[in-house]
């Protein structure tokens with residue numbers, strides 16, 4: 001998959017919470033790590049307002065402590081080269097009071113968040129940068145804030161007139177957004193009522209509106225076919241995030257889709273933002289075309 005010449009290839013995934021590195025993109029990260037790529041996870045918040053059943057809190061003073069321990073476990077299983085926290089507070093679901101907490105990512109200035117990201121990009125010099133899509137997946141304010149800050153920082157990192165205190169400029173080769181195929185989500189939302197589930201109130205806490213994922217039909221420019229070993233690693237990492245439902249069997253329509261995916265082979269999908277995509281066939285490798 002990769003032609004590793006003199007320098008080890010580097011990828012950074014910028015996500016909002018401890019678990020986004022596993023639940024969304026974990027198998028892709030594991031696959032690249034197995035191929036010799038250095039992969040870092042930059043996590044914008046500590047996941048402070050994730051809901052946690054009391055049984056998981058044993059031995060931990062705060063939810064952030066618990067989630068940091070879960071993150072450490074997942075990082076080890078995935079084989080990440082490092083996990084870097086930006087230090088913001090989880091903003092909670094859309095419309096929740098946590099959005100307005102003074103430390104929350106949702107109200108942090110994009111300039112401040114981008115300055116931290118620029119510093120990381122200039123230091124780690126990633127070839128490939130990946131983050132959430134513009135709609136934040138299902139509209140989570142932290143996913144949207146992370147996307148916006150990464151987009152700004154991606155260009156600023158290469159601009160010698162910006163963030164001059166953040167070290168010498170660096171231009172990563174590619175920027176991708178993790179997306180879910182529109183057709184796939186359309187069917188999920190349609191069949192959920194057949195399983196007695198409301199797509200507007202999905203998830204463990206019934207606070208995820210999956211129909212938000214249909215607001216925008218993001219183009220797919222890269223499709224990563226996931227091998228069995230990467231999927232196994234992802235599932236093992238998911239079990240680390242036990243307080244967030246990782247490792248438990250999936251239910252309802254997601255279970256049906258899991259079976260369908262198993263039969264046709266599993267994939268992760270990406271929209272390419274930089275360099276601007278052309279009309280060619282979807283890439284099969286996020287490092288495609290690179291020297």
Ligand SMILES: [Zn+2]
Nearest residue numbers: 016017020143
């Ligand atoms: Zn998240």
